[in-house]
Amino acid sequence: MSGETTLWPLLLLAALVIALGAALAGQIRQRNALRDWLAAPELQTIPDGSGAWREIFSRLQALRKQERRQQFELGNALERFRLTIQALPAGVMLLDGQLRIVWLNDAACRHFALDAARDPGTLVSQLIRQSEFQQLAAAYRAHPSRQSAQLRVAGNDGERVLSVILIPFSEGETLLVSTDVTEQVRTETIRRDFIANVSHELRTPLTVISGFLEQFDTATPPTGEAARAFIRLMAEQAERMKRLIADLLTLSRLENSELPPSDETVDIAALVAALRTEALALSAGQHTIETAELSDAKLRGSADELRSAFGNLIFNAVRYTPAGGRITLAWRIVDGQPTFSVTDTGIGIAAEHIPRLTERFYRVDKGRATASGGTGLGLAIVKHVLARHGGRLEITSVPGRGSTFTCRFPVERSV
Template sequence: MIDLRWKSALFICALSIVSIFLWLITSLTTALIVFSVGLLFYVVNHIFWIHQLNRWLKSPDLSQVPEGTGLWEDVYSSLLKYERSNTLKQTELNSALERFQIVANAIPDGLVILSAANTIEWCTSHAEYQLGLSLKTDINLPIVNLLRNSHFIAYLYNEVYDEPFKLKDVKNAESTLEIWLIPLATKQKLLISRDVTQIEKVDAMRRDFIANVSHELRTPLTVVGGFIETLSDMEGAIPDSIRSYFGMMQDQTTRMRRLIEDLLTLSHIESNTQAPDDNPINMSMLMNMLLNDANALSQGKHRISVQTNPHFDLSGAVDELQSALGNLVSNAIRYTPEGGEIKINWQLRDDQGIFSVTDNGIGIDQQHIHRLTERFYRVDRSRSRETGGTGLGLSIVKHILTRHQARLEITSELGTGSTFSAVFPKARIIQK
């Protein structure tokens, strides 16, 4: 730009010097005419090359860049270099985009980019096949217009994507897709669809096996337990020297029956694909029921308090939620030493319903927290047996909460206590 300005200044200076020289040797009129003609030529020349530039910009072609004269030669030369650099970058960008498309389409999972308004911006061929989409016709359309599943829509707008969503394949009712939503920094979302049909079949076989075995074991255990109890109650039927063994058999039989009941409950919840009931639940009444059950289980050994927000209720299956929330309360009592304090709360936080149980019991080391909801996982196996735990309670709680689009939050410190919170979405809160 400095060179161009100097060239313009030099031309004007040269024209001015010539005009002054003519004024001195001829007349002012002649000098003005020469200066005006020179200036007019200068302006017309610029207008001509500007017109040429405008014509070229309408259909840019590197092979037809005007050559220009004077300072316009430098302008077109710089423009040619810029266009060549831009074309090279565009070629590199297209090449990178093509490689990305090849890699993305090679991934067996379907990938969909959703905008902040949940419209389709891009997707892979696997996503088109699995979700019944077409990038050519469905681009910029809302995803909810194409995947008309009420549970998926609730999952999408709930904006809690800690767990995947199971969706039946739109083309094959026997196939199951696992949908993950990952929020991106630009308020977009990455939707990942994965075919988990075979995994679901294997999991169903496992559930059926556990349910069948548990069902078959329940009857003989009931009979054995009944005989042991009958013999224990019969005077003189059991010698005093072995009566303690019958007590041990009775305890182990009871523990096995409790384990089988929990296995059957978990199997029933996992195999139930229907949405839970959406009945209004009076939380004040439910909290009082949980308090009564907690006092009965504690037998006065703990200080138990309840704090309830009476202005908000919950929507869901009352039997399932009573079982899940009661499990959290009973766990707090089992793992809190005698004389400890247990607080049960129902409150609203950020438009979400929070049911929490806080105790000052033994606490849990951080390394165990993320595994607490696994089946049969125990932090202390010996203590779990002492308290009568089966290792399935929190797994049942997690599945019940997931069915209600809720999640379980656990905070704990070893030796200080724990807080187990069931967090319910805004859609399940009923304001009185």
């Protein structure tokens, strides 16, 4: 009996040792599983675990999911940011402390003819060679603060003007931002030219009128036929200013109107017939003015604006066609499109001038234009009227043989 009493404690101890060993082995397996997962978390899944390890692994699983979600959201945010930068019309270039290219978007590639795969790592001053940029980069190196300049660069569609800004960025880096300001510069040039031209056009008749008036403010003012000649010339110059101001007001109204043209049904045949009568009076019998075709088709639009546009084309033909010439008017439907044309046997226009004819005050021969009594705004008015009606102006001309001005309107404007 005493032997059995001695054996039981040993058996219990052995069982306890076995149980502790098994538990320790399980803990070691769980620890090894955790060690293996930590060594390569991307290649393995988190173990399931048991007991307290299950809670640990469960929390690790939740943290892992949260980390992946955050990485996914961060990746999405970075991709959206990258796409946003790529979509910007402005060029954006990231430069390091030595002004070497780190990254650039598509617009910067277009602006400077660069390659996003080839050019990173290259000094930007080696790729943008304009002297203005070299001076800008030198000034920026001397004083790293916001610096800007305008560059003229060659593009596929001609010379472009770029506004370039260097901006200090984080950790010694620099942002280069380029904006295409070609249209703004062109608009500003046109504005300056417009003001200069208006001043010139008004100054000339005012000088003439002022000079004649001074003749009347003398001890022996002109009388008789001399006085009548002076008055007649002053009246002509006053009429010239009146036409100029009227055309300026018309052009201003067309350019600034946000409303579509009125939707009247215009009898173009009757309009052209009336304008022909006025052209005959302007010609005073020096030209043959005829109509080749007058369709019955009518046009939806503004009668006043169409009258101004067609009238300018017809009266220009009279002014620039020598005596004895022929002017032909036509209103027809061509391939479904309502089409008005004026053909003359006048002096013609060289090809290099045709693209600029609709610019305000642009004249091929300034002396002849002034003598003809034109204001230099007629074709600009025509262009704006047609644009408001969805149409376009086509010009064909042969120097010395004449010109044809054709107004084409959308099919839907035909009645």
